[in-house]
Amino acid sequence: MRLLLDTHVALWAAKTPERIAADIRSLIEDPAIGVYVSAASIWEIAIKRGLGRGEQPPFSAAESIEVFRQLRFDLLPISVEHGAAVEGLPRIHGDPFDRLLVAQAMVEQMRLVTHDRRLAGYLDEVILVG
Numbered sequence: 001m002r003l004l005l006d007t008h009v010a011l012w013a014a015k016t017p018e019r020i021a022a023d024i025r026s027l028i029e030d031p032a033i034g035v036y037v038s039a040a041s042i043w044e045i046a047i048k049r050g051l052g053r054g055e056q057p058p059f060s061a062a063e064s065i066e067v068f069r070q071l072r073f074d075l076l077p078i079s080v081e082h083g084a085a086v087e088g089l090p091r092i093h094g095d096p097f098d099r100l101l102v103a104q105a106m107v108e109q110m111r112l113v114t115h116d117r118r119l120a121g122y123l124d125e126v127i128l129v130g
Helices: 007-015 022-029 039-051 061-070 080-086 096-108 117-121
Strands: 002-005 034-038 074-076 111-114 126-128
Touching: 002 007, 002 022, 002 096, 007 039, 007 061, 007 111, 022 111, 034 039, 034 096, 039 061, 039 074, 039 096, 061 074, 080 096, 096 111, 096 117, 117 126
Parallel strands: 002 034, 002 111, 034 074, 111 126
Antiparallel strands: none
16 A cells, blocks of 8 residues: 655644544554655645745745655655646646645555545545544
């Protein structure tokens, strides 16, 4: 099994893992399971930090790369196939970052771990947190 963490879940895993249910946290921590964070999440962190409003990510995009690597998360680049797959998605969700994560999970045959229930409308392989 391979897991793709959405941006919130990746940040929670790094800073506030208690926000993630114990059974899902044990999946994320299982060394036999590949856990990935998308380049789209790094980009989202950079944008949110740059805007400087609302709830800020706890570290910069550059810092997040090292934090996620220390947690032994693999970083998933964005491919042209991922970008093209977004085109075929129904308009269940309007957030471009989340739509790209869905496309990546579909193309790479990963289970998407998210707190956003709307994303479960795209694929069966969603693990909902919270």
